[in-house]
Every structure is written in C-alpha cells, then in structure tokens.
Amino acid sequence: MLKLIRQSCGDLLIRPSCPICSAEIVSHPREQHPCQACCQALGLGAHPCHGRDPLPWIAAGLYQGRLREKLLQLRSSGNLRQLRALSAGLRERLPAEALLVPIPSWKHRSRANPLPALICRSLERSTREFLERTSAGMGQHHLRARQRLDNQRSAFKATALATEVATNTKAIGAADRMAPLWIVDDILTTGATALAAMTALQTAGLTVHGLICLARTPRKLARSGTS
Numbered sequence: 001m002l003k004l005i006r007q008s009c010g011d012l013l014i015r016p017s018c019p020i021c022s023a024e025i026v027s028h029p030r031e032q033h034p035c036q037a038c039c040q041a042l043g044l045g046a047h048p049c050h051g052r053d054p055l056p057w058i059a060a061g062l063y064q065g066r067l068r069e070k071l072l073q074l075r076s077s078g079n080l081r082q083l084r085a086l087s088a089g090l091r092e093r094l095p096a097e098a099l100l101v102p103i104p105s106w107k108h109r110s111r112a113n114p115l116p117a118l119i120c121r122s123l124e125r126s127t128r129e130f131l132e133r134t135s136a137g138m139g140q141h142h143l144r145a146r147q148r149l150d151n152q153r154s155a156f157k158a159t160a161l162a163t164e165v166a167t168n169t170k171a172i173g174a175a176d177r178m179a180p181l182w183i184v185d186d187i188l189t190t191g192a193t194a195l196a197a198m199t200a201l202q203t204a205g206l207t208v209h210g211l212i213c214l215a216r217t218p219r220k221l222a223r224s225g226t227s
Contacts, residue, residue: 019085020070032084042067048089049216054191055198056210058093060086063187063215071115071186071215078114083122086214091123094212099179100127103197106155115186119214123184128176130162130206131183131197155196158204166205180209189217 016025018035020042025035034044043061050058061067074083084091100120105112120127134157158166165176183197194211201208 019081032081033088034085038085042070042086044086044089046089048093051216055194057188057191057194057216058090058210058212059188059216060090060214061216063189063217067215074118075113075115075186078118080118080122083115083118083214087119087122090212090214094123094125094182095180096125097179098123098125099176099181100125100184100212101130101181101197101201102127103183103185103193104129104131104133104156106133113186115214116184119186119212120184123212126179128161128165130159130165130181130201130204131156132159155193156200158200158206162201162204162206181206182209183211185211185213187215187217188213 017023018025018038019032020034020038023035023037034042038044043065044067045061048058048060049062050056063071070082070086100123102116102120104116107113117127134155181201183194183201185194188194188211191211198208198211
C-alpha cells in the first residue's frame with residue numbers, strides 16, 4: 001500500500017513532458033517520444049521513412065527545416081534524451097537482435113561527429129566497432145554526388161574484431177554473424193559514405209542489411225551533393 005501511495009505522489013510531482021520542447025504531455029503520454037506538436041514541427045511521421053536507393057535505408061525524417069536545425073544542435077549538445085525521442089520510431093522498427101555498426105568520423109576525436117555512436121545508444125541495441133577509417137579524407141559538404149563517391153572510395157576498412165567475427169575466430173562470432181547488421185549514421189545524403197562502409201564490411205565477410213539514420217536529405221539536394 002505504501003508503495004502505491006509513493007508511486008501516486010511521484011506521478012503527481014513528476015508530470016510526463018516532451019523530451020524535445022519540455023511541454024507537459026497531458027493525454028496519452030508515450031515515454032521517450034516527442035509530443036504531437038514536435039512531431040509535426042520536425043516532420044516525424046507515425047512511421048519512419050525508408051527506401052532502397054542507393055542502399056536499403058530507414059530514417060526518422062527528412063533533413064530539412066526544424067529537424068535539420070535540431071540535428072545540428074545535437075552535434076554540439078549530444079542530448080541523449082532528445083536523441084532517444086527522435087529515434088523512437090526507428091527503435092520500434094528494428095528487431096531486438098539487430099547489431100549496430102556506427103560510421104566513424106574522419107575528423108580528429110576532439111572534433112569528431114558524436115552522433116553515430118550516440119544514436120546507437122539511443123536505439124538500445126548491441127553495438128560493435130567494426131569499422132575504422134583508412135584515411136582522414138576531406139569534408140563533403142560542398143562536393144557533388146560523383147565527387148562524394150570518389151572521396152569515400154576505400155575510405156574504410158573492417159576492424160580486426162570484424163574480421164575475427166567473420167572468420168569465426170571469436171567466441172561471439174556466431175551470434176554476431178547471425179544478427180541483422182545495420183550501419184548507423186546521422187544523415188544520409190548521396191549514400192557515398194554508407195556504401196563505402198558497407199563495402200568494407202562485406203569484403204570482410206559480413207552481411208549488411210542497410211543503414212539506419214536520423215534524417216535523409218531530400219532527393220533533389222542529395223542528387224546535387226548538398227545538405
């Protein structure tokens with residue numbers, strides 16, 4: 001009885017609130033989900049958007065407007081509660097046994113993009129560091145689609161752990177090889193980075209199901225290589 005009373009008091013003191021805007025959620029609160037107003041403002045539908053060009057992908061929304069602003073902000077803040085909210089639809093779409101592989105940044109660790117690794121945490125699935133950069137590369141913001149493909153060619157290689165798993169020389173190898181493997185990045189633009197990462201993993205003997213990301217650049221912009 002005392003436990004029920006304490007729980008009731010806690011519910012009165014701590015009202016469910018939106019992880020994005022902090023507004024109180026009065027009706028039908030869903031833990032770790034944005035409120036209806038934020039979903040509308042950020043362009044988050046009831047189900048994630050998805051496609052198969054240039055590889056199978058699932059995204060929370062389109063990289064434009066308020067969602068674009070929020071992702072740029074999250075690169076600096078790394079707010080995990082907000083990332084969990086943005087990833088809610090993706091989390092529900094992923095099988096429980098999915099294995100996530102974050103795409104590593106080409107920048108130095110002090111300036112690296114933290115979002116791929118944080119997205120993996122927000123998706124609450126097993127994660128493996130199966131990729132590493134072979135070279136620093138260059139920024140892609142102003143490159144066109146063909147230039148991005150050339151820039152990312154052979155940009156990754158599989159880590160020693162990935163090779164050991166693929167060749168069954170690790171005790172965890174069998175479970176990891178059977179799990180559906182998904183590459184994780186924050187934004188899908190032309191797909192050049194994701195394709196290079198997928199190629200590196202497949203060359204090592206691992207099967208990749210596709211890419212999970214928070215946003216997909218609208219097709220017209222992706223084709224021109226802008227973001």
